[in-house]
Amino acid sequence: MSTSTTGAKRLGSSSGNPLIRAEGIWKIFGKNADRVIGTADAELSRAELRTKTGCVAAVRNVSFEVWPGEVFVVMGLSGSGKSTLVRTLIRLIEPTAGRVEIDGHDVTQASRDELLQLRRHTSSMVFQHFGLLAHRSVIDNVAFGLEVQGKSKAERLARAGEVLKLVGLEDAANQFPNELSGGMQQRVGLARAFAVDPKVMLYDEPFSALDPLIRRDMQDEVIRLQHETGKTMVFITHDLPEALRLGDRIAIMRDGRVVQLGTPEDLVGSPADDYVSNFVRDIPRSHVLTLRWIMREPAAGEADGPTLDVSTTVRNAVPVIAASERPVCAVENGRVVGVVDKEAVLMAIAGEGD
């Protein structure tokens, strides 16, 4: 499969070790939950497990790695276990089994103190319902993380002011959360997470409570911030377009398991099963697939047509390919890596809707 090669390709900036490594994460709610793992019961479907033991398996044997600078999206419908999964990463929910490592530290074995340090300095989280403190002004909310760290008042207010400017809320500093619109509240949530300058940003469906237009603005905001700051992000969503838009790689969860993990192109181009293909059915393939996905080895003498970057989406390549008599060359780092002809484009577009 091309998954690993394309995936790795996009992580050109990765330097050596992953920033987050999750191995075999389980979360089962209920009495004696830990006894389920390792038995045949663990393989039962959720409903069967619930009737048999009364336990609910939220996350089942999930493993993944997130590389520095990457935007890693976990996508699934409600109840798929995605929000539980992200909470196990910093042990807001204790995983029943499995191991999490962040920035080289073993989170699952961390002492209370180490965990506090991790939460204070390494990671930061943005929540679906914002989780703002209603009794504090905007700037005090943003400064909260620093306050918890024990920073002086002057220091934390200065930093909070900077971050507020970054999210464009400097004028609202002295207002209170309930005076702000939902979108603005979530900007405060973002600013609060950024204020502590974490290595990892965790987003738990941050925009699903917002109107579509505002949601789009906020996505732009995240993309912009990611570009400006280069943070590593784990992003939970139930919205496929959002996942495709933001994610370098996407894990699709269903009933607590990861059913497919790959780049947007992988998901759209070769869904792992019916569940995933149902999901991506309505996504216009030409908007997601790039030339890399549909190119073929150039035959002799074909490599002289017009050139396009290999990461150009099919949609954007259509005018050039249509206007050209010859197959178009896909170029990566100035080198031709493949050619794309009209037939391939038509096939890719025709593949939509099946």
Added chain:
Amino acid sequence: MAVAGAAAQSLPSSLPAPWWRGRPGAAVLVVAGMLLSYFGWKHHWAWPAALEWNSFSPHLDRFQAWLSNNRNLPHPNIAFRIFNGFANFLDDLVSWLTRLFYYLKWSGTTALGTLVVLRFGGRKAALGTLAAFASFATLGLWDNSVQTFALMFAAVGMSLAVGMPLGVLAGRSATFNRAITPILDAMQIVPAFAYLMPVVILFSVGPGAAVVTTMIYAVPPAIRITALGIRGVAPNTVEAATALGATRWQVLSKVQLPLARRMLLLSVNQTILFALSMVVIAGLIGGTGLGDAVTNGLYTDPAFAIFAGAAIVIMAIALDRATEAMANRTDPAQRHLTAHKAHVLRAYTAACALVVVAAVVLGHVFGAGTVWSRWTAQDWLRTYVQRALDYIQNPGTFLFRNLTNPTGNFLVQHGIQPLRTFFIETPWPATFAGLVLIAFLLSGLRRAAIAAAMLFIVGLVGEWANAMDTFSQVLVATVLTVIVGLAIGVWAAESRTVSRVVRPVNDVLQTLPQLVYIIPFIYLMPVSGVPGVVASVLYASPVMIRLVQRGIEDVSPESVEAATSFGATRAQVLLKVKIPLARDAIMLGVNQAIIMVLAVVVIGGLVGSGALGYEVAQGLQRNAFGQGVIASIAILALGIALDRVTQGRGAAGARSES
């Protein structure tokens, strides 16, 4: 998941099955079985003596004597000295507060109370406080009121000092909450008469003992509401703080406590109201003020008792409104205190303090009395109240002859009497099994098991017959409460005018000492359990009314709109949408009504209801400690059994989910 589970549970009842197939049908069958056994074997099966533990009572009596003998030694051991020290501390606290108010003079006391409320609660609440002071003066009860207020202040302060930390714990730990809940239930259901004597032996008499007695009753709401407030803080804010690396202490001090502040202040409010409802009992053991004015007035001067009762109500309502206003106005989540505002408020505080000082100084300069004693309307009011009392005491009036006496007789002959006979004379195994089965049908296996255990305890302590007598009266009172509560609650929810009228009436009924409002009913109703039933209904209805009203008002407007869009009339909307959707609130109301009815059983015992209430009252008044405790245990067991029976399956499901 929880939703799916609840849906699955409610599914069978929504199927069009014939009524006799469902749970109500089964319950009717059970009752029919009990009736059958009543007609077949009445009188034949009293609770067997072999299943009674008779030596419990003398053990308790001996324990009390032991306690008294050891405590009154010339040199009691350290434990008793600690109790003594605590009692002395409380005595001093109360007398210090009283003297403080005396020192402030009536002018300073008024200024202090009014301006504190003005500063933190706003103009309207302050006006109410001022009016309360004016009415204490008018009633000629200034001194009593000041004494009661000092007692309240100490009792509420101590209750909060104990209750709030425990409430925080209970709010944060589900285990701890589960562990203390039954203890809190017991503290609220067991009648004060039962533990008055041990309290007196340990803490002697006087304000200290009165404070302790009040605390036993007022600490539970402080704990419960505090816990509720802590738990009510949106979990996502707690999670957000945790995710940022806040320690447990930081989460508590920076997130949970500030956000729960409004609820915490409401718990102060409720603690005050609960404490005030104990002043009459406190009066029996040396708490001075309005409480003993009520108890002694009842014997020698009922009009005076009514005045004292009115003063208690006024104090309660004024304190309720003032603390509520303060809770709302100072809520940091609403107030949005900026530096500028804070500055203005500080100046305001200083101004208020200045006025208070001025009032004190002026009071001293012009020789104002420590208490207001110049002009009162007591004698003028007394003529009217006495005239009203004379009217209701006159058996020749239309009111008595044609209204209250026949109504009362009807209730006795067709409600209380037959039910009592039924429950007492039905063979106990039939009653026992029947009640447990009904518990099972309504509330599931676990609750049925608890109900069975409680009923067995009732029999074991030898109170089966008395408990069945009390139970029959509780049943009548509950049914009446539910009817009254539903009718008025629905009406109040539908009409703002009614709602506005009902609220102060509810407040009065909840805070007026029962011994006071029962006075007219003693005269107006026939000799029977009816006055006791009336007292229970009056005491329990406000809660039922409030819960029904809130339940109906909380029905989502969308549902109502949807029904209206299909052309439903107002009555249809009410019957088919609002009431069914408010079912949980209504069931909670029924449950609470039963508990509150049980809480006034002892008062019923003092005015002719007999049974358990009478035994408890005698326990204190005739020095029959064991008997009083045993009857109290029976009341408690009955209360727990009835509570579990009426909690219903819905609650059971919801609890096991969470």
Added chain:
Amino acid sequence: MRGRKLAAVAGVLAVGAAAVLVVGSAGARSKASCGTVTLNEQAWAGSTANTYVAKAVLEGMGCKVKITQIAEIPVYQALANGKTDAVLEDWQHVDQYKQYISKQHTVVAGGPNGVVGHIGWYIPTYLMKAHPEFATWKGLKGKESLFKSPESGSQGMFLGGDPSYVQKDAQLIQALGLNFKFVSVGAEPAQVARWSQLYKQKKAVIFYWYTPQYLNTEYQLSEVKLPPRFKGCQDDAKSGGNVKQYKCAYDNTIIEKVFSKKFAGGGSPAYPVLKRFSWSNQDQEIVAKWIAGDHMNPDKAGKKWVAANKAKVNKWLGK
């Protein structure tokens, strides 16, 4: 800012605590000469009468008098701790005598207060006139249904007394084989409300009643004679047992005074005066009627009686 607030709170607390300490130590007052005497007033008119007459006398000697209002049983603990000095009307709480007087020696008997209590079964005089046979309990036999009410069903209704009073009526009814249902109507005011209502309607009513009671001057009541007393006959059914041991009339009750040991041994000049305090049923009923019937201020009523009864008062004062 926060620090300052905290300091302010701590300051207030410290001042409060200091004040409590100061007041507390001031509270430990010494009993010089007469000082303050604390009398306990019980919740009935007769006791109010005793207490305020005694108060008037003691104040005449220059004592300060404080009045507590503590229920009958708990007041023994108050006497034991010296929180109350004297109870001037105690209706024979034998259990308490055993425990506090004989065993603990924390309370001392103060001798009778002169009033003799009598408990019995009473009916309105108009009823007695209509049914002379009701003069003894035997006349009630077979005529119980005359007293029936909705509450008692087919039986006659017997109105029992305040739960705190000595009584054995349920047992008596059973021992005498009468077809009465014993109905407790609760505390004294409730009981009075009950029978007085039936009295006003000129209906038949029979109830537990006693002298002295100021209402006896207002209502015409007659006593139903119960079987004579015999050796070992009991009056207080609290202890239970065979009903036969209760089958006799109530004994007359000598009303006692009880004092705190601390007060009795403390050398207060008030003690001998209270010890000599003694008056008659009539005296008490008059003062009680002034207070409860005519709503006279108790202080005034006490002074009025003292002024009108110099001879008796002087005897108490030892003059």
